[in-house]
Amino acid sequence: MDRRTSAPSTGEALLFLTDEQLRQGIEAMFFAYRGFTADPDRILADMAYGRAHHRAIHFIGRAPSTTVNNLLNILGVTKQSLNRVLRTLITDGLVESRVGRMDKRERHLTLTQAGRTLEQTLSDAQRARMRAAYREAGPEAVAGFRTVLEAMMDTEMRNSYTRLKDTAS
Amino acid sequence: MDRRTSAPSTGEALLFLTDEQLRQGIEAMFFAYRGFTADPDRILADMAYGRAHHRAIHFIGRAPSTTVNNLLNILGVTKQSLNRVLRTLITDGLVESRVGRMDKRERHLTLTQAGRTLEQTLSDAQRARMRAAYREAGPEAVAGFRTVLEAMMDTEMRNSYTRLKDTAS
DNA sequence: TTGGAGTGTCAACAACACTGACATAAACTG
């Protein structure tokens, strides 16, 4: 292997990473993400929905009764962009929007039964691919996979990610 | 909510993967990919270019003298979509298009000096993040990361990926 | 009461993907 170590200033091992190694990682992310989204995209193509709808449905299903603002932070888009998506989902009866009890400005978003059904269909497809990849790679690889991905996130995204992970029970 | 998935029927290692574990992997991909593209996106936002230009520049720089058709296969977009991007890059003097010697129907694409400069700027930013993530995660995690990503790709993409990896030397 | 936060909406626009149709030149094939 072309990995060399030298006297580290801290306690950590000092990793020398060639541009070539990094570029392979970059390309791996590019090609893998295409596969990652391919299955839900195929399903959504037949409906009037796209990837943005999938994301909204996923995170509403994940954290029911979440507010619009919370969803905005997770998705990292403008409220105008999210609103367009939410409006279609609400009028199509996939998402329910309830005025908050405490703070009546807030809207709490929950999947309807139809929304849960679609969410299930989409995530079944995505999980199937993820499961196959995990099985093929093995548990140690999966742990490494998760570790690198977490290190690659921006701080705020890592916070969102961790918060979701911890509220999972 | 600790539903177990079915076990593999063959003699492979028996991995029990809960829906929750898989969902965390899905969300990790989502958040990490945002970070992955954030730095080049920021740079490109100031110019008249977007992510599509970055991808074209990356793969032309990676495989100089590649043909349009080859690039189409790698990027997985329509020729109309790619052509729009290539046209701007060529007229802006970042990419050179030469008629093939053997087959004069083909156009061979190469980065100009200006193109290489931009490519360097963009990939420096992306590599910096990748390097930081790799260092933080450690070599075993990196190996696992790559293994899982490869397993997640569609077959054709994995072929493209491997071909690029092997021609790197 | 005033200021600000949370939300919804309108309009305009840009990036990037798609389909469909057509044109051109070169290469291949019978």
Added chain:
DNA sequence: CAGTTTATGTCAGTGTTGTTGACACTCCAA
């Protein structure tokens, strides 16, 4: 050579998803 296929370019139209900017409304808190 004639006909077909391949590689590429281009035009026109459309859809999804993102952006700004502006404005209105409700409600909370100082």
